[in-house]
Amino acid sequence: xxxxVIQLKRVVKRFGDRKVLDGLDLEVFRGETLVIIGRSGVxxxxxxxxxxxxxxxDGGEVWVEGREIDRLEERELNExxxxxxxxxxxxxxxxxLTVFENVAFRLLRDFGxxxxxxxxxVVQKLELVGLKxxxxxxxxxxxxxxxxxxxxxxxxxxxxxEIILYDEPTSGLDPVTSEAINDLILDMQxxxxxxxxxxxxxxxxxxxxxxxxxMIYDGRIIGSGTPKEIESSRDPTIHQFVTGSVEGPMPVR
Amino acid sequence: MTASIERFGRWLVLAIEDMxxxxxxxxxxxxxMFRRPADGKLILQQMVRIGVESVPVAATTALFxxxxxxxxxxYTLETKIKGVSQFIGAVVSISMVxxxxxxxxxxxxxxxxxxxxxxxxxxxxxxxxxxxLHTLAANPVKYLAVPRFLAFTLMLPVLTVFADxxxxxxxxxxxxxxxxxxxxxxxxxxxxLTTGDILGGLLKAMVFGALIAIVACRQxxxxxxxxxxxxxxxxxxxxxxxxxxxxxxYFLTAVLTAFQV
Numbered sequence: 001x002x003x004x005v006i007q008l009k010r011v012v013k014r015f016g017d018r019k020v021l022d023g024l025d026l027e028v029f030r031g032e033t034l035v036i037i038g039r040s041g042v043x044x045x046x047x048x049x050x051x052x053x054x055x056x057x058d059g060g061e062v063w064v065e066g067r068e069i070d071r072l073e074e075r076e077l078n079e080x081x082x083x084x085x086x087x088x089x090x091x092x093x094x095x096x097l098t099v100f101e102n103v104a105f106r107l108l109r110d111f112g113x114x115x116x117x118x119x120x121x122v123v124q125k126l127e128l129v130g131l132k133x134x135x136x137x138x139x140x141x142x143x144x145x146x147x148x149x150x151x152x153x154x155x156x157x158x159x160x161x162e163i164i165l166y167d168e169p170t171s172g173l174d175p176v177t178s179e180a181i182n183d184l185i186l187d188m189q190x191x192x193x194x195x196x197x198x199x200x201x202x203x204x205x206x207x208x209x210x211x212x213x214x215m216i217y218d219g220r221i222i223g224s225g226t227p228k229e230i231e232s233s234r235d236p237t238i239h240q241f242v243t244g245s246v247e248g249p250m251p252v253r
Numbered sequence: 254m255t256a257s258i259e260r261f262g263r264w265l266v267l268a269i270e271d272m273x274x275x276x277x278x279x280x281x282x283x284x285x286m287f288r289r290p291a292d293g294k295l296i297l298q299q300m301v302r303i304g305v306e307s308v309p310v311a312a313t314t315a316l317f318x319x320x321x322x323x324x325x326x327x328y329t330l331e332t333k334i335k336g337v338s339q340f341i342g343a344v345v346s347i348s349m350v351x352x353x354x355x356x357x358x359x360x361x362x363x364x365x366x367x368x369x370x371x372x373x374x375x376x377x378x379x380x381x382x383x384x385x386l387h388t389l390a391a392n393p394v395k396y397l398a399v400p401r402f403l404a405f406t407l408m409l410p411v412l413t414v415f416a417d418x419x420x421x422x423x424x425x426x427x428x429x430x431x432x433x434x435x436x437x438x439x440x441x442x443x444x445x446l447t448t449g450d451i452l453g454g455l456l457k458a459m460v461f462g463a464l465i466a467i468v469a470c471r472q473x474x475x476x477x478x479x480x481x482x483x484x485x486x487x488x489x490x491x492x493x494x495x496x497x498x499x500x501x502x503y504f505l506t507a508v509l510t511a512f513q514v
Contacts, residue, residue: 078390
């Protein structure tokens with residue numbers, strides 16, 4: 001396999017007394033789409049926060065593009081973040097800004113792009129996520145959940161990042177929109193050679209977009225492989241999860 | 254007994270930690286204030302929101318404060334000290350400019366805008382918008398706290414000048430209606446009020462503005478636990494601002510009077 005763009009080495013993360021990540025090891029290779037699956041609240045989103053530098057690990061190391069995240073100065077971290085797009089679970093659009101201002105946020109602020117040029121880029125990105133330009137002047141509150149999510153995706157890809165982190169990209173969406181988002185994730189990889197990490201518990205989406213699937217349980221990756229390998233895994237925990245069975249080693253809480 | 258001491262101890266530790274966090278935020282705001290981009294548009298937006306849009310409520314407060322001040326002092330001077338109602342203009346103007354103008358404007362703005370800022374930033378925090386800012390390489394202190402800090406600190410003195418004037422006019426109205434003529438009221442003001450009084454009051458207003466901004470931003474940034482947390486941050490922002498305004502007012506007055514201002 002190619003070179004690892006993202007490496008998590010023995011990462012530990014605690015919330016109070018609870019160890020969410022407990023010596024987690026993970027590698028993401030250039031150009032691949034890695035899907036992390038696992039039950040709600042097992043630390044899937046926490047992994048993304050470690051990679052994007054939003055949270056500092058309590059132990060272990062997080063490396064992105066050959067740099068250790070929590071040793072970077074804020075300026076260096078921001079340079080790295082310019083090559084990274086994050087899609088938040090509930091979109092996290094800025095309420096006070098319009099759709100245009102949200103998507104163009106970095107173009108206008110960091111890249112010093114003119115407004116007219118930014119409009120072109122934003123319209124093109126909105127098209128990519130299946131939205132029309134008549135949304136440009138609307139505020140996030142005027143959009144449906146699915147539209148908001150797609151605007152969030154457009155914002156993440158506005159500056160053509162090399163790495164995209166998706167937090168539950170299809171949760172709460174209707175099947176048609178979910179499928180469109182799945183196609184988009186695939187497109188980003190095929191056309192733009194983007195490295196993606198997708199966190200989800202939607203197995204249909206996982207099988208469709210993943211080159212590799214890794215399952216997290218009890219703060220560690222308990223197994224990873226191609227969608228086929230995961231689907232036919234003999235590991236009882238993985239088997240229980242992917243088949244959505246009540247019976248198995250994972251207790252139903 | 255032990256339990257209440259323990260509770261007090263825990264409260265004290267939290268209060269000290271809170272103060273520390275606020276000092277830290279103040280330092281961070283100053284550190285980011287002079288970095289590019291200048292964010293002129295954001296600052297202006299906040300100045301309009303915090304300053305211009307607060308004019309009606311600040312004016313109403315000041316108007317009735319000036320009026321009641323004239324009524325109370327006129328009544329007191331006439332009935333208790335007898336026949337010195339020509340000093341109403343001095344009493345009203347000095348009280349407004351040195352004390353009530355800055356303090357009441359501060360409280361009104363803390364209630365109206367300190368709460369709004371805490372709720373706004375708090376909501377951004379719990380809906381991951383603050384995280385989104387980080388990932389879009391925008392520092393939240395720079396993007397959110399600096400414009401609000403500047404707007405509160407610059408607009409509170411402006412609102413205070415306005416409140417002073419409206420309060421004084423309210424006093425003039427009541428005084429000439431019930432006690433002395435307008436000329437006497439104006440002459441009494443002229444004789445008593447100094448530039449030092451005005452500048453001292455504006456200095457207070459500036460400090461109150463800075464305090465409200467820091468408290469509101471700090472409460473917003475530290476919001477946790479969804480809607481309930483936003484509610485708590487909003488209440489805290491107002492309560493802590495009120496307390497800090499009153500406490501710092503005493504010490505500012507002590508310093509100013511020590512320098513005979």
